[in-house]
Amino acid sequence: MNEDTKSHDTSTRAVFLSIVGKPNVGKSSLLNMLVGCKASIVSSKPNTTRNRICGVLTDGGTQIVFTDAPGLLNTKTMLDTYMVKEISDAMSGSDACLHVIEAGCGISSLDAELISRIDTLKVPSILVINKVDLLKNKSVLLGQMKEFIDRFDYWAIVPVSAKTGCGRGELLSEIKKLAVPSIFYFPENQVTDQQEGKMISELIREKVLRFLNAEIPHGVAVYVSSVNRRGGIIDVDSCIYCEKMSHKGIIIGKRGTMLKKIGSSAREDIEKLLGGKVNLKIWVKVKEGWKNKQDLLKTLGYSV
Ligand SMILES: Nc1nc2c(ncn2[C@@H]2O[C@H](COP(=O)(O)OP(=O)(O)OP(=O)(O)O)[C@@H](O)[C@H]2O)c(=O)[nH]1
Ligand SMILES: [Mg+2]
Numbered sequence: 001m002n003e004d005t006k007s008h009d010t011s012t013r014a015v016f017l018s019i020v021g022k023p024n025v026g027k028s029s030l031l032n033m034l035v036g037c038k039a040s041i042v043s044s045k046p047n048t049t050r051n052r053i054c055g056v057l058t059d060g061g062t063q064i065v066f067t068d069a070p071g072l073l074n075t076k077t078m079l080d081t082y083m084v085k086e087i088s089d090a091m092s093g094s095d096a097c098l099h100v101i102e103a104g105c106g107i108s109s110l111d112a113e114l115i116s117r118i119d120t121l122k123v124p125s126i127l128v129i130n131k132v133d134l135l136k137n138k139s140v141l142l143g144q145m146k147e148f149i150d151r152f153d154y155w156a157i158v159p160v161s162a163k164t165g166c167g168r169g170e171l172l173s174e175i176k177k178l179a180v181p182s183i184f185y186f187p188e189n190q191v192t193d194q195q196e197g198k199m200i201s202e203l204i205r206e207k208v209l210r211f212l213n214a215e216i217p218h219g220v221a222v223y224v225s226s227v228n229r230r231g232g233i234i235d236v237d238s239c240i241y242c243e244k245m246s247h248k249g250i251i252i253g254k255r256g257t258m259l260k261k262i263g264s265s266a267r268e269d270i271e272k273l274l275g276g277k278v279n280l281k282i283w284v285k286v287k288e289g290w291k292n293k294q295d296l297l298k299t300l301g302y303s304v
Pocket of ligand 1: 028
């Protein structure tokens with residue numbers, strides 16, 4: 001039996017989907033809600049996700065492999081160029097797309113750009129209308145759906161709330177219709193393909209996004225240099241890189257209060273992730289212009 005025949009001679013099914021949409025519409029929240037764990041970090045600030053994040057859900061005989069992509073943006077730095085490429089790579093490696101929009105919002109120029117990309121790829125797309133929990137008047141959904149259907153022939157339209165989990169069943173049942181006979185690509189209990197260090201650095205970055213405002217979090221990158229298990233303790237060494245000396249002072253805070261806050265909140269999540277007691281060390285360093293320096297971007301996990 002050749003490889004091709006083998007992959008079709010199976011009772012299991014699989015589908016690869018990219019999750020795309022404007023920044024902040026809830027793509028990462030949706031991924032986490034669908035796979036049932038925190039695979040991708042979430043924040044109220046746009047452009048939180050920088051890398052493609054893979055999330056896997058194996059439900060009975062079907063394996064769904066999601067790729068959460070950054071929100072589409074204009075490119076001002078090499079980091080932006082990297083993020084935009086991550087979106088293209090996520091889309092071109094998928095069998096279908098979840099185009100996520102926010103309940104009650106019309107077609108933006110970024111949505112129009114995404115629709116044209118999906119059209120070029122000729123893959124089925126499901127319109128996911130997220131944040132329905134925020135809608136006081138659900139009747140606005142009909143007008144919104146019509147506006148999008150007039151622009152693109154969606155495979156299905158599903159209103160959901162990544163926050164409450166409402167619509168999860170309906171969305172999964174539409175996604176499963178897109179699965180084809182295939183082997184499983186990941187072990188059944190695996191939920192993401194991310195490396196431990198990368199997941200830890202993202203959890204720290206999430207806290208920087210949560211506790212700091214304005215341009216500071218967007219100028220931050222986090223690098224985890226080591227994770228060592230000794231006895232019952234896991235030592236994690238990490239560094240927050242920022243763009244300016246003044247930012248470093250704000251990240252550390254008066255007598256280290258802000259860094260402590262970031263550290264203890266991140267440590268809680270890291271302990272959940274690693275399942276053990278964590279001793280977290282965070283250094284803060286200034287790396288001016290890192291978003292435009294190829295070697296630094298590579299070290300920080302953004303290979304342009
Ligand atoms: N009320 C409500 N808030 C939501 C829902 N889904 C996401 N959010 C919030 O919306 C904000 C953005 O969520 P993310 O999941 O980070 O959005 P994203 O699309 O991944 O954003 P980027 O990575 O920046 O493109 C966060 O504050 C979430 O808590 C939802 O269904 N209801
Ligand atoms: Mg995101």
